[in-house]
Amino acid sequence: xxxxxxxxxxxxxxxxxxxxxxxxxxxxxxxxxxxxxxxxxxxxxxxxxxxxxxxxxxxxxxxxxxxxxxxxxxxxxxxxxxxxxxxxxxxxxxxxxxxxxxxxxxxxxxxxxxxxxxxxxxxxxxxxxxxxxxxxxxxxxxxxxxxxxxxxxxxxxxxxxxxxxxxxxxxxxxxxxxxxxxxxxxxxxxxxxxxxxxxxxxxxxxxxxxxxxxxxxxxxxxxxxxxxxxxxxxxxxxxxxxxxxxxxxxxxxxxxxxxxxxxxxxxx
Amino acid sequence: xxxxxxxxxxxxxxxxxxxxxxxxxxxxxxxxxxxxxxxxxxxxxxxxxxxxxxxxxxxxxxxxxxxxxxxxxxxxxxxxxxxxxxxxxxxxxxxxxxxxxxxxxxxxxxxxxxxxxxxxxxxxxxxxxxxxxxxxxxxxxxxxxxxxxxxxxxxxxxxxxxxxxxxxxxxxxxxxxxxxxxxxxxxxxxxxxxxxxxxxxxxxxxxxxxxxxxxxxxxxxxxxxxxxxxxxxxxxxxxxxxxxxxxxxxxxxxxxxxxxxxxxxxxxxxxxxxxxxxxxxxxxxxxxxxxxxxxxxxxxxxxxxxxxxxxxxxxxxxxxxxxxxxxxxxxx
Numbered sequence: 001x002x003x004x005x006x007x008x009x010x011x012x013x014x015x016x017x018x019x020x021x022x023x024x025x026x027x028x029x030x031x032x033x034x035x036x037x038x039x040x041x042x043x044x045x046x047x048x049x050x051x052x053x054x055x056x057x058x059x060x061x062x063x064x065x066x067x068x069x070x071x072x073x074x075x076x077x078x079x080x081x082x083x084x085x086x087x088x089x090x091x092x093x094x095x096x097x098x099x100x101x102x103x104x105x106x107x108x109x110x111x112x113x114x115x116x117x118x119x120x121x122x123x124x125x126x127x128x129x130x131x132x133x134x135x136x137x138x139x140x141x142x143x144x145x146x147x148x149x150x151x152x153x154x155x156x157x158x159x160x161x162x163x164x165x166x167x168x169x170x171x172x173x174x175x176x177x178x179x180x181x182x183x184x185x186x187x188x189x190x191x192x193x194x195x196x197x198x199x200x201x202x203x204x205x206x207x208x209x210x211x212x213x214x215x216x217x218x219x220x221x222x223x224x225x226x227x228x229x230x231x232x233x234x235x236x237x238x239x240x241x242x243x244x245x246x247x248x249x250x251x252x253x254x255x256x257x258x259x260x261x262x263x264x265x266x267x268x
Numbered sequence: 269x270x271x272x273x274x275x276x277x278x279x280x281x282x283x284x285x286x287x288x289x290x291x292x293x294x295x296x297x298x299x300x301x302x303x304x305x306x307x308x309x310x311x312x313x314x315x316x317x318x319x320x321x322x323x324x325x326x327x328x329x330x331x332x333x334x335x336x337x338x339x340x341x342x343x344x345x346x347x348x349x350x351x352x353x354x355x356x357x358x359x360x361x362x363x364x365x366x367x368x369x370x371x372x373x374x375x376x377x378x379x380x381x382x383x384x385x386x387x388x389x390x391x392x393x394x395x396x397x398x399x400x401x402x403x404x405x406x407x408x409x410x411x412x413x414x415x416x417x418x419x420x421x422x423x424x425x426x427x428x429x430x431x432x433x434x435x436x437x438x439x440x441x442x443x444x445x446x447x448x449x450x451x452x453x454x455x456x457x458x459x460x461x462x463x464x465x466x467x468x469x470x471x472x473x474x475x476x477x478x479x480x481x482x483x484x485x486x487x488x489x490x491x492x493x494x495x496x497x498x499x500x501x502x503x504x505x506x507x508x509x510x511x512x513x514x515x516x517x518x519x520x521x522x523x524x525x526x527x528x529x530x531x532x533x534x535x536x537x538x539x540x541x542x543x544x545x546x547x548x549x550x551x552x553x554x555x556x557x558x559x560x561x562x563x564x565x566x567x568x569x570x571x572x573x574x575x576x577x578x579x580x581x582x583x584x585x586x587x588x589x590x591x592x593x594x595x596x597x598x599x600x
């Protein structure tokens with residue numbers, strides 16, 4: 001198994017399918033499990049990738065809006081490493097893809113600049129033997145739940161890859177002069193607006209570029225998260241993540257019935 | 269994580285791990301400045317325009333913020349997602365040099381109210397500019413957030429620009445903060461989501477000792493009628509403003525998904541001496557003399573009422589047809 005040299009030996013023996021003791025593992029709920037089966041897939045095992053990353057240093061210019069490229073790059077690389085290791089585990093299981101991928105970042109107490117990036121999901125394989133791997137011959141990945149996955153396949157879309165883009169941005173502190181000038185005026189704070197605007201745009205564009213490279217047609221379920229990761233209060237990470245899809249068949253789905261629940265969930 | 273600890277030598281990346289090879293290109297300071305100038309002149313940052321153009325030309329994939337069930341429901345309505353669009357604005361309300369907000373002659377915080385509206389309008393117009401750039405008919409699933417820190421009001425809105433298949437692009441795209449399921453339910457019943465509207469009112473009411481101290485010291489049950497009345501008035505004004513705001517660009521049939529937030533808060537107002545022989549002011553039967561600097565601090569109550577909603581209009585009695593929507597878009 002030289003091709004998976006990046007994986008620990010324990011992982012490889014756990015994932016070894018031909019062994020007599022092999023049973024599938026999954027973090028799917030019962031509903032999800034049934035629906036994934038219904039969609040023509042069978043779960044193979046839980047797969048995981050992790051990367052403990054030292055995030056480098058970058059000096060921010062106190063009065064300037066700027067991207068903290070060292071940090072953007074670090075946040076991206078670390079997530080990508082975790083994802084790639086997870087994909088390698090799925091490869092070892094000879095899976096077609098991974099569903100329900102969760103990407104988490106946690107900070108460890110034993111190092112200020114150290115963060116652990118973990119990707120976890122359930123590897124699945126098509127029952128009829130068709131391959132759903134990406135054009136780069138990697139298993140497909142997606143953050144969709146079993147229900148979402150089923151619905152998407154029913155509608156004729158196939159997940160390609162979990163795509164992401166990150167941008168860490170330093171928003172300028174205002175100088176005293178600027179602060180005095182604007183005291184008595186109603187005015188827009190353009191440096192703030194522009195900083196956050198650009199950071200969001202960059203994160204989204206990077207995500208789209210990643211999907212375009214995999215020849216995906218669209219991205220569904222996009223989330224745009226903002227988080228500070230305990231940096232300086234003027235430094236923010238914008239992280240865009242979604243599942244890229246391609247349409248593989250035209251289907252006319254049955255019209256859904258209109259159901260209006262009579263209990264009001266907004267009232268406690 | 270302290271970010272500004274100066275290292276003894278410039279940072280060095282460890283040798284890249286072979287499996288990640290993507291490098292992000294960074295934004296130059298000139299680009300940031302150019303974007304700021306563009307925003308100031310009412311335009312969009314160039315990066316946003318490039319991204320949207322590449323998306324609409326098919327070079328980049330389309331994207332949607334809908335959850336999967338919503339995405340599929342909306343597809344059934346022959347609505348195509350085009351791109352995620354966003355608008356944001358930070359707005360500062362005028363203050364004096366100690367950070368006090370000015371009240372107008374009605375004791376309303378007009379500057380603050382204006383900051384809310386300006387932040388919303390600027391951000392919304394950026395969202396609409398982005399949507400128009402991709403030829404969208406509407407921005408659906410537009411999630412928004414108001415935030416206020418002291419006197420800075422920020423508003424961010426983020427949604428999915430969509431096209432109604434087969435219709436010509438409108439002059440001004442519709443905006444709807446509703447989910448795909450809600451949109452589907454409305455559209456199968458003849459309603460079209462049109463816009464989002466804001467109603468906001470803030471009033472500051474000075475009170476005399478009779479009110480202030482009876483609140484703090486009295487033992488028996490009683491209503492502070494003037495505070496309740498003021499609160500009711502703020503509420504009415506806020507709701508009236510939401511109606512006006514909603515009806516500004518489109519005819520409106522009503523509001524759904526309305527969110528309400530309100531507060532009544534104890535505070536103080538500073539009154540300034542206005543003439544040479546002015547000794548003080550009388551509020552609610554109590555006399556407040558001016559101090560040496562010509563100021564009097566009067567106890568007061570803030571009544572604040574905030575309401576946002578999705579405006580909808582009824583176009584048909586049954587399911588909406590594309591021609592209903594086309595006719596409505598032409599009308600506006």
